[in-house]
Amino acid sequence: MWSKIYKTIVLFTLLWSVHPMFAQENLDDVLSNGIKTVVIDPGHGGKDPGCHGGITNEKTVVLAIGLKLGEYIKSKYPHIKVIYTRDSDKFIELDHRAKIANENHADVFISIHANAAGSAAYGTETYVLGLHRTESQQQVAERENSTILFEDNSEEKYKDFELTPDAIIARQLQLSVFLNQSINLASKIQAQFRAIDRRDRGVKQAGFLVLYKTTMPSVLIETGFLTNSSEEKFLHNPVNQIKMANVIFKAFQEYVAEIEGVNTLVENGAGFEASIKEIKESDEEEQIVFKEEKDNVYFKIQVETSRVPLSVNHKRFNNIAVKEYKQDGLYKYTAGLFENDFDAANAYKQEMQNIGFKHAFVVGFVNGQRIPIAEAIKLAKK
Ligand SMILES: [Zn+2]
Structure with missing residues (x-):
């Protein structure tokens, strides 16, 4: 009342x-x-x-x-x-x-x-x-x-x-x-x-x-x-x-x-x-590099695999930024980009798992190609 x-x-x-x-x-x-x-x-x-x-x-x-x-x-x-x-x-x-x-x-x-x-x-x-x-x-x-x-x-x-x-x-x-x-x-x-x-x-x-x-x-x-x-x-x-x-x-x-x-x-x-x-021109060196450079090792977090291509805005991705790559006829989606830094990638993987990507795992790339993770970690240490 x-x-x-x-x-x-x-x-x-x-x-x-x-x-x-x-x-x-x-x-x-x-x-x-x-x-x-x-x-x-x-x-x-x-x-x-x-x-x-x-x-x-x-x-x-x-x-x-x-x-x-x-x-x-x-x-x-x-x-x-x-x-x-x-x-x-x-x-x-x-x-x-x-x-x-x-x-x-x-x-x-x-x-x-x-x-x-x-x-x-x-x-x-x-x-x-x-x-x-x-x-x-x-x-x-x-x-x-x-x-x-x-x-x-x-x-x-x-x-x-x-x-x-x-x-x-x-x-x-x-x-x-x-x-x-x-x-x-x-x-x-x-x-x-x-x-x-x-x-x-x-x-x-x-x-x-x-x-x-x-x-x-x-x-x-x-x-x-x-x-x-x-x-x-x-x-x-x-x-x-x-x-x-x-x-x-x-x-x-x-x-x-x-x-x-x-x-x-x-x-x-x-x-x-x-x-x-x-x-x-004045602070060229401060520009942020988003693209991957030749021969560097990049770690990403794979969050999803699909037989059909998915839109990067698909609700399955829960508003996170993902990139697509194709391997063995499958469409795979990754989040994050870590240059030579496996530990940072691993910490980010944990975050991804916490927000619902239960099966997220770290993958390694060199020159745009996925390589075995052990090899990537070894290369990154050099
Ligand atoms: Zn505000």
């Missing part, structure tokens, strides 16, 4: 705080006047590092991507006001980020983050506000929301604030006029990630506090998993940070053109090629 009354109060408060009519007017305004203000929100910062891997953390990576994105937007659209919730390594409270967007009457809000999970998970996803459909989506939202633990008085500030399913649904209803636009932008971003061969984990919904509070089309981008060593290396690399900003910018151009009903040439950000070239 009391909980029902409580829920009614919550619903009432929420419905009252942003009336759908107000939201509709906002959207009409955007549709007729186009995009005038963009708020870019690099997640975390200062005392809140966000998630991390072995070599970098979230606040660093997302700031680099966010700043570059803003630069590209300013250059192509001098009339669009670009506002950052932070443009340096500074802690900003979650509700303040939303407030910046709301008070500046932003027409779109883009929050940039990086993800964390088991070491095998990888890929990109873009969120809009909604009810999560899986536990892992809820975990992403919970992790991102937990930044409020770094805030002073967070208990007091958020005491009336509960992201219950009822509250999220009510809020989604109020903001429903923006939801289609949010999903639209999110889909364009994911399509652009696919275009540069980033794994597309899809457009998703979850109860993110920051999206809950913004009153305009809003997305939260998870640019990749820092807990996955190859994605961490990818996101740590300045060349790839620029590439990520560039494809988000491309999605943004498509979005603006659609909202404003004009044709546009979707192009790279100003100076994109030059800056890529410059970085490549």
Whole structure:
């Protein structure tokens, strides 16, 4: 009984705080006047590092991507006001980020983050506000929301604030006029990630506090998993940070053109090629080598064998990155790549077994050919 009354109060408060009519007017305004203000929100910062891997953390990576994105937007659209919730390594409270967007009457809000999970998970996803459909989506939202633990008085500030399913649904209803636009932008971003061969984990919904509070089309981008060593290396690399900003910018151009009903040439950000070239030339030795070099021994973890070819996105692979090779008429699938390092491969095999690949085992390769494991270990020791 009391909980029902409580829920009614919550619903009432929420419905009252942003009336759908107000939201509709906002959207009409955007549709007729186009995009005038963009708020870019690099997640975390200062005392809140966000998630991390072995070599970098979230606040660093997302700031680099966010700043570059803003630069590209300013250059192509001098009339669009670009506002950052932070443009340096500074802690900003979650509700303040939303407030910046709301008070500046932003027409779109883009929050940039990086993800964390088991070491095998990888890929990109873009969120809009909604009810999560899986536990892992809820975990992403919970992790991102937990930044409020770094805030002073967070208990007091958020005491009336509960992201219950009822509250999220009510809020989604109020903001429903923006939801289609949010999903639209999110889909364009994911399509652009696919275009540069980033794994597309899809457009998703979850109860993110920051999206809950913004009153305009809003997305939260998870640019990749820092807990996955190859994605961490990818996101740590300045060349790839620029590439990520560039494809988000491309999605943004498509979005603006659609909202404003004009044709546009979707192009790279100003100076994109030059800056890529410059970085490549300046620290060539820091470039990460993904390809296998001649005569080196490579250990991989074989996780699956099949008589028929399987898509690398097959659900059997449980979202881990796999590569296919053919041997004796069978299709075999491996995860991980360890140069001359059997022990590291063996540890990774254990991880694979722990997440359900019970029969995972280490295999050795030289020049693209599988060789007996004893021979591979011997060669690696040399
Ligand atoms: Zn984050």
